[in-house]
Amino acid sequence: MADKKEKTFRFVIVGGGIAGVTCVEQLSSQVPSADVALITAGPHIKAVTNYKQVSKTLEEFDVEERPSSVLEEKFPNLTVIHSAVKSLHTQSHSVETADGRVFGYEKLCICSGGRPKLLTQDNPYVLGIRDTDSAQEFQKRLSKAKRIVVVGNGGIALELVYEVEGCEVIWAVKDKAIGNTFFDAGAAQFLIPALEADKPESAATCKRTRYTTEEPAPGASQTFTAGSALGPDWHEGIVLRGTEQSLCANPKSWRVSLEYQCEVEKIFTSEELLNSPQQTLRLENGSWPVYIQLTNGKTFGCDFVVSATGVVPNTEPFLNGNNFALADDGGLHVDDHMMTSEPDVYAAGDVCTACWEHSPLWQQMRLWTQARQMGWFAGRCMAAHVLSEPIELDFCFELFSHITKFFNYKVVLLGKFNGQGLGPDHELLLRCTKGQEYVKVVLSGGRMVGAVLIGETDLEETFENLILNQMDLTPYGEELLNPDIDIEDYFD
Ligand SMILES: Cc1cc2nc3c(=O)[nH]c(=O)nc-3n(C[C@H](O)[C@H](O)[C@H](O)COP(=O)(O)OP(=O)(O)OC[C@H]3O[C@@H](n4cnc5c(N)ncnc54)[C@H](O)[C@@H]3O)c2cc1C
Ligand SMILES: NC(=O)C1=CN([C@@H]2O[C@H](COP(=O)(O)OP(=O)(O)OC[C@H]3O[C@@H](n4cnc5c(N)ncnc54)[C@H](OP(=O)(O)O)[C@@H]3O)[C@@H](O)[C@H]2O)C=CC1
Structure with a gap:
């Protein structure tokens, strides 16, 4: 592998999401003389704009999808390579891309994000939302839908059930209250009336599409490996409306029914139901492309199911064959210098799991802000290590803080x-x-x-x-x- 290397860079970063791009920016400004490569599967990169430090630890910013040339113009030492990494060889310090090229590195940072942890793989009626492509697919399918079932009780489900219009939404949650990843039952109780009330004018306006479509990169055959994750206000640019077009003007007809304390028992297509002993369900439910049976005994027909059931770190298959220590959630184990268990390999963002002894007031959540902070800190650590400078865990990991908007x-x-x-x-x-x-x-x-x-x-x-x-x-x-x-x- 060593002799096949097209070029060896001092720093290589894998992934053009917020963690990877922030890491590149930090390295390029701290060690301007070093050759840096950003290898990313998608054609665009994510950039933080309008960054605002709200208080000591709270931060707010917008995220824009940009062509990578913007970054290359800003940092002459940077080369952006648009191809998925196919394999990593930590022993020879090299990565191989899907288009067959091999690059060497002195220090590498893996920022490959996560992908939706779907209820079931390869079911065309079960959608996940992660990147621009999947959001657009969701929008397209929703525009023809009368009823959808949303499964999951975290950030995406909370946003979707509030934003979707013109379509009946059945929301199935495992817990006794909504939004278990962010709220307790009291806060959930406070929020519920907002689901039933008319949406305020500003929230109900029909908006135009803002996101661009990413072409899948060569070799990025898996649906969820090409694009970066969406983030704050991703739905603001997208009309999330079902078949009942008039509902944009009449938010009163917007309906969400909650099914508490249940999980998914089974998902059937209409053909499977026709040939099964349960075909009476079809008659009771009318005719739908897909049916979902919940553990509370109820079955609903719908146009499609949204699996808003969390993310899994993107480590496979390109990291196979190495000896990375993984945390229980499948993330790359990183220490307080963002280093993985493999020499000279760092990781940041959704792909990693912070395994240092946390401050008593901080916990990891796979969020935009933490992706930025980790990417920035990983860049600082990589620079400090090549410059033989000491570095301590940053203050941003002292206190967990998150600003967002729900309902x-x-x-x-x-x-x-x-x-x-x-x-x-x-x-x-x-x-x-x-x-x-x-x-x-x-x-x-x-x-x-x-x-x-x-x-x-x-x-x-x-x-x-x-x-x-x-x-x-x-x-x-x-x-x-x-x-x-x-x-x-x-x-x-
Ligand atoms: C719908 C949605 C809404 C969200 N809303 C919010 C919110 O309001 N607030 C918030 O804080 N967080 C939100 N998040 C979470 C947030 O988007 C993520 O935590 C964050 O984007 C993670 O950034 P990342 O850089 O680690 O990964 P990603 O953004 O996923 O980027 C990963 C990058 O790696 C590249 N890549 C993957 N595999 C390879 C490979 N093999 N070779 C080369 N490149 C590869 C991809 O192309 C991509 O560029 C939301 C997430 C979703 C899905
Ligand atoms: N405004 C914001 O800050 C937003 C942040 N995000 C982030 O984006 C990422 C993806 O969002 P999302 O997919 O909502 O992930 P989350 O991790 O936020 O939520 C996943 C939810 O699905 C539940 N769940 C998991 N498996 C199943 C299952 N088999 N059946 C039923 N429910 C299940 C989880 O329950 P349990 O916890 O019990 O496992 C949890 O309630 C997350 O990191 C999230 O924090 C997304 C949107 C908005």
């Missing part, structure tokens, strides 16, 4: 927002004004360790400070959430 409410999550890992040894303070705000504080030993802020609470900065400084809040008791006290002044 048209601003949502801020801080620290152990759901009491993750705290056991019974914690208490909660709550303040809730229906339709306006939901504030939950998690206290452990009298100190604030997490918070969920839904709505325009304006509390994020103060709470972030209280969590970071671990002040004993016992003397304040429930006054902490007294709406008549200006908490910002209180703790100044």
